[in-house]
Amino acid sequence: MEPLSSVSDRSLLRTAARSGPGRSAVAAGWQGYAFLTPALFILVAFLLIPTIWVFGISLFKWDFIGDPEFLGLRNFVRLLTEDELFRKAVFQTLYFVVGTVPTGMALSLLLAVLLNARLPGRGLFRALLFSPYVMPVIATTVIWQWIFNPDYGVMNALLNAFQIPGVGWVRSADWIMPAIIIYSLWHFTGYNTVIFLAGLANIPPELEEAAHVDGAGAWSTFWKVTWPLLSPTTYFVLFISMIGSFKVFVQVYQFTLGTGGPDRAAETIGFYLYQEAFQHFRAGYASAISVIFFLIIVVVTGAQMRFASRWVFYR
Template sequence: MLHAELEPGRITGVEDGQTRICAAHAEPPIIFAMAKSAALEAPRGQARLRRTRAVREGLEAYAFLAPALLLLIVFLLLPAFWVFGLSLFRWDLISSNPDYVGLANFDRLLGRDELFRKSVFQTVYFVAVTVPVSMALGLLMAVLLNAKMPGRDFMRTAIFTPYVMPLVATVIIWSFMFHPYAGVFNAVLNAFHLPKLNWLDNPRTVLPAIIFYSVWQHTGYNVVIFLAGLANIPPELQEAARVDGARAWSRFWRLTWPLLAPTTYFVLLVSIIGSFKVIVPILVFTGGVGGTGSGGGPDNAAETIGYYLYTQAFYSFHAGYAGAISVLLFLIILAVTFVQMGVLSRRVFYS
C-alpha cells in the first residue's frame, strides 16, 4: 500500500488499484452530504415497503373476493348485458337464428302496447300504496316493540315470520282467505252486515287484495330494520328529553325520527325496488285457488310490469320483447332511485 500525505479529504492511499478517501479527515461538506443521503434513503425504503405491503394486501383481498365476484359476474352482470342485446332481436327462445330488429321492440312497447301502459300505471299504484303503508306500520310496530313488555321477543318473531315463510305457500293460504264464499275476509264483512266481495275475480278489488297481502308480507322485514335503527340511538338522549319534560310524541318527532333517517332511507330504497319487481303474488293469486280468471286478474286489472315481462318471456315466448320490457323496467327503477337519492340523501345524516 502506498501512502501520500495530502490535505484533509484528499487521497490518503491506494490499495489494489482503488483510491481511498479518509472519512475521518473528510471535509465537512462531504460529511453533510453523506448524512443527508442516508436520511433521504430511509423514508424511500419505508415508502417502498408500504407500497409492497399494500399491493400484497390488495391481491389477498381480491383472492378472497374472487369466488363471490365470479358468481356475481356469471349469474348477474353477464345476463344483464345479454338482456340489453336481446332487446334488439326478435326471438322465441327456440329458433337458432334470432332476427335483428333494432329498436322495433321499444317502438312497439312505447307507442302501440296499451297493456304495457296499463301495467306501468298499475305498478306505480301498487308501489305508491304498498311502500308507505308497510313502512308506516313497520315503524309503528318497531317503536312499540322497542319498549320493554312481556312477550316482546315472541311478538318480534311472530311479526317477522311472514317475511321468511315460503312465498307461494302464504299466497295460497291467503287465496283461501279471499274466497268469495268460505273466506275469512268475507266472514268478517258478513259479521258487520256488509256485502261480500269477490276479491280476486273483481277488477276493482283484485289489486287492493294483492296490496293487502304484500303489506302483511313485507311489514315484518321493515320492523326488524327499524328495530336495528332504534337500537343504535343512545338511550341517554331519550332520558334527557324525558327529564326535560318532552312528551312521547315530541320525543319521537324531534329526536327518534331524525336519528332514524339513515334507516328510513334504506328501507324506502329497498322497498321501492322490490315493489317494482313484484311477480309471484300476482302469478299465484290470479291463476291459483282463489281466482278463476286468467293470469293478471280479470280485465288484466292486476297486471304489473314484472308480471307482464314474465308472461311475454315464458308464456308467449317473445324473448326479445321481454328483453325490451326488462330494459325499460331497469331504466324506470334507476330513474326513481336517482330521484330519491337526489332529494333525500341531503336530508340523511349518519352521525
Template sequence: MRGMAISRRRPGRRQRELSGYLLISPALLFLIVFVLIPALWIFWLSFQRWDLISGASDYIGTANYERLLLRDDVFRKSVWQTVYFVVGTVPTSMALGLFLAVVLNRAMPLRDLLRTLIFTPYVMPIVSTALIFSFIYHPDVGVLNAVLNAFGLPKINWLNSPRAVMPAIIIYSVWQHTGYNTVIYLAGLANLGPELDEAARVDGARAWTRFWHITWPLLSPTTYFVLLVNMIASFKVVQPILIFAGGVSGAVSGGGGPDKAAETIGYYLYVQAFSFFHAGYAAAISVVLFLIILAITGLQVGVISRRVFYSRWELCSRCSSSLPSSIPSATSRTTCRRSASYPIPPPASSCRSRGRATSSTRSSSPPPPRRW
C-alpha cells in the first residue's frame, strides 16, 4: 500500500515539474536565441578576419587579440578614457541621485511634479538631448559659455578641446542618469519603515547622524544595484560620444573627438564594426569588453556584497558593535543584550537562544540612550 501511495504521488510531482518547465520555456528560448547563440557567434567571429562589405572571412586564430592587446595604441588609450568616464560619471550621478531622493522623500509641495521632471531626462531620446547639449556647449552662442562669461571666466571650446570634451560628455551623462538613480533610491527609501528614524529622533539624533547610521546602511542593497547598473552602462556608452565627437562623419573618419580624447571602448568598437567594417576585430573588442565588465562585476560581488545588508536583523548582527546606541525604552524591552548598541531588534530566534539573558533584560531597567 505504501508503494502504491508513493507511485501515485510521483506523477503529480512530475506534472508540476513539467508545468514549471513549460512556463519558463518561452523566456529560456528567448535567452538561447537572442543572447546565448549571438554571444557564441561573436566569440567565434573574433577568431576570423571578416569584412562586412565583401563577406570574405578567413580563420586567423588569435591574431585579432594579439593586435588588440599588444599593438593597438588606440585601444589602450580608449581603456583609460573609459575608466576616466566611469570614474567621473558613476559616483557623481549616484551621489546626486541619493541626495535628490532624500530631499524628494519628504512631504513638500509639487513633489510629484519635481520627481517627474528629474526622471524625464532618462526617458528622452539620447540623440535629441545630446544635440541640445551640443548647442549648450557651443563656443560662441552656447549657454554654458555665456554663464562663464557672466562671471568673468574665459570661454571654453568644450567639444573641440582635448581637455574639455570628456568633462562635457561626463556632465551630459550625469544629467541623463541622475533621474534614474533618484527613482531607484526613492523606491529603496519607500521600503524603509519610519520606526528606526523616529526612535533615533526621539533620542536626540541629528539628521546627518540618522542618515549615516540608519538610512545609509539600510540602503546598501539599493546602492549595490545602482552601482552595478551604472558601471555596466558607463562601460558601454556610445551614443553621446557619437554625437559630441562629430556625428556620423566623425565616426566614418575614426572620430573620438580632438586627439581621440573621447575614444571609449564602446565607441572604438562601434567605429571598427560600422565605419571600417572590421567585424572580426570588433568582435574581439567586444569579447575583451565583456571580460573587463565581468571582472569588475565579480570584484564588486566579492568585495562590496559583504557590506550589503538585506534585512534589519543582518545589519544588527554585523554592525551592532560599531554603531551608536539609541534604544528607546519601548524598543529595548524586546531586544537582546547583544543588540543594545543599535535600535534594531535581532530575530526572535536569537532572543530565544539567550533565554535567561532575555528574561534578565526584561526584568532590569532599559539602558540609558547614548548621546549622538
C-alpha cells in the first residue's frame, strides 16, 4: 500500500494538470472575447458592413427608393473621366490640406514650445488655447461668418486699420477657401498644441541641460535634441491632421450655407459626396465617390507610413 502522502501528492498533481496555466489562459482568453463582444458588434454593424455595402452599391444606379440598376464600373469611369466638378473638388481638397496641415503643425509646435516654458499664467493660456477645440463647430462657424462679413466684419475692419483694402471673404470665389482655412486653424490648433505639449513633457530634461552645458544655444538645442526626440509626436500629429483635413465637411457646409460657395470654390470631396447622396439622391454615384475617396486616403496614409521610418526616431 502506498503511503498516504504519496496518494495526496498525486491527486494534487492531477488537479493541477486539469486546472493548470493552459486551462486558465484559455478561460481568460474567452473572458477577454466576451468583454470585447459589444465593441466588436458595434464595429461590425456600423463600420464593416456599411463599408462592404458602399463598395457593392457603387456598381449600381440607385436613388434610395426603386430597385438598383447594375452599371458595373460605369460610375467610376464617369467620375474619373467626365466629371469636372469632382476634379475641382479634389483640387479644392488638396488646397485645404496644403493650407491647413503644414501651417497648423508649425503654429502648434511654436505655441507648444512657448507654453512649455516656465511662464506665469501658462495654465490659463493653455486652457484658452484649447477652448476653441471643445466649442461646437456649428456655433463657432456662425460667429466666424460675422467676422468674415465683407460689409461689417471684424476681419475687414482689421485690414482697414492697417490701410489694407478689405476683401470679399465668404462672398468671393478667391477668398472663401482661405476664410475656411483660417477658421480651421483657429479651431484645431489648440488640440495639436496639447499633443505637442505631451510630447515635450516626455523628453528627459537632462538631455537639453547637457546640450546647454556643451555650449549649444536654444536654437541648436531645439534642432539637434528636441526636434529629433519629438519626431514620433510630430508623425502622429501629421497623421491625424492629414486625414482630418481630407475629410473636411462641416466648415464647408456652414460657410457656404450648403451651396459650395461662389462658383463652387469651396467644393471638397466630402461636400461633393454629401450633395450627390443627400441632395441629388444618387446613392450609387455617391458610393463611387466614397470608394475613390477611401483609396486616396489609403494612398496618402501608406505614403506617410512608408517614409516615416526615415525621419521618425524612437528612444
